[in-house]
Amino acid sequence: MTSWENNWYLVKDHIYLLKVFIYDRDKNPIVMSDNMVIQTVIDKKYFDIILSNHISSEVIIRAKNITGQNQKIPIYFVLDAIRSQAGKLSYQVDKSRIRSDKDVTISERIKISDPANNKLVLLPYIKTQDDSRTGELWHLSALGGSGVYHWSTENSNVASISGAGVLRSNEVGQTVVTVRDVQNNKNFDTVIVEVTPIISISWLEDHIESKRSSDSIVLNLIAHDKDGRKFTNCTTIDAMFELKGAGILIPLVTPKDDADIKAYVTKNRDLIDLKQRFEMHPSATFLSEMSNTTIITE
Numbered sequence: 001m002t003s004w005e006n007n008w009y010l011v012k013d014h015i016y017l018l019k020v021f022i023y024d025r026d027k028n029p030i031v032m033s034d035n036m037v038i039q040t041v042i043d044k045k046y047f048d049i050i051l052s053n054h055i056s057s058e059v060i061i062r063a064k065n066i067t068g069q070n071q072k073i074p075i076y077f078v079l080d081a082i083r084s085q086a087g088k089l090s091y092q093v094d095k096s097r098i099r100s101d102k103d104v105t106i107s108e109r110i111k112i113s114d115p116a117n118n119k120l121v122l123l124p125y126i127k128t129q130d131d132s133r134t135g136e137l138w139h140l141s142a143l144g145g146s147g148v149y150h151w152s153t154e155n156s157n158v159a160s161i162s163g164a165g166v167l168r169s170n171e172v173g174q175t176v177v178t179v180r181d182v183q184n185n186k187n188f189d190t191v192i193v194e195v196t197p198i199i200s201i202s203w204l205e206d207h208i209e210s211k212r213s214s215d216s217i218v219l220n221l222i223a224h225d226k227d228g229r230k231f232t233n234c235t236t237i238d239a240m241f242e243l244k245g246a247g248i249l250i251p252l253v254t255p256k257d258d259a260d261i262k263a264y265v266t267k268n269r270d271l272i273d274l275k276q277r278f279e280m281h282p283s284a285t286f287l288s289e290m291s292n293t294t295i296i297t298e
Contacts, residue, residue, distance in 0.1 A: 008102050009107065009146060012108055018077075020057045038079055039056070039077070040052070040077055041077075042059070042075050063106045072104060072105055074102070077099060077100045078098070079099065107146060108145070110145040110181055120193075120232075121191055121192070122196070122225065122231050123195050123231065123234070124136050124196070124231055136236055137168055138232055142189065145183070145187050149181065150179070151163060151165050151177065152178050154177075154178075158172075159177070159195060169193075177191050199225055201222065
């Protein structure tokens with residue numbers, strides 16, 4: 001006795017068909033007849049039974065609640081008896097042998113964390129004159145599923161992505177990044193990634209006030225593309241600032257090494273996500289600690 005579907009990592013609120021097949025000892029299929037009596041055991045705390053045929057060999061269910069960590073819910077079908085065509089007699093069968101047991105896990109649908117809630121990651125096209133470093137980084141994260149994910153991109157020439165969800169812009173264009181549950185590849189989410197040149201930058205704040213002798217002041221910039229859209233992240237661009245008023249501000253220079261940049265983006269992902277939730281400035285770009293600063297002196 002076997003089940004119709006082999007993947008038992010289910011997704012909450014999805015609808016599934018459970019279908020039973022019966023085979024003889026040589027693994028030849030046996031036709032399901034109307035006189036078969038099949039017992040179906042499904043926990044109604046976790047499933048709604050939407051529809052079933054009259055012998056319960058095919059059942060449509062909806063997964064309605066998620067299971068706990070490492071928790072599995074048993075589902076099983078048992079061939080209980082075979083009724084005689086004449087009278088009320090029935091043939092008893094070995095219930096311990098003619099049965100199918102499955103342990104089911106129910107998880108939430110996978111969703112890529114998207115602070116701006118627009119299903120778009122907009123990254124700048126960055127390429128130095130000597131080709132020493134190209135690309136902007138952004139760390140994607142996902143929720144739901146089994147917690148073990150596989151990341152992929154339709155066009156790695158536009159943007160590549162690591163197994164940990166670290167995205168890198170490469171060339172101008174658009175691609176789709178997909179995250180899938182390793183345990184159930186039908187549980188997935190996608191986000192559009194677009195790479196385009198920076199056309200303009202502006203200050204986020206009109207002015208900043210700071211206490212004397214404070215450790216640091218964060219100067220925030222917003223970068224725009226040709227359509228005026230704000231980039232999701234461009235913390236690694238080479239920006240030049242002019243400081244007027246000698247001795248008032250001292251710039252802190254962040255190393256431009258690629259490993260340091262990757263570590264910064266990964267470490268500060270939650271901070272950047274939080275800042276992007278500001279209602280007045282969704283998807284704003286922030287240069288923290290005056291990253292990659294060059295000072296112009298008069």
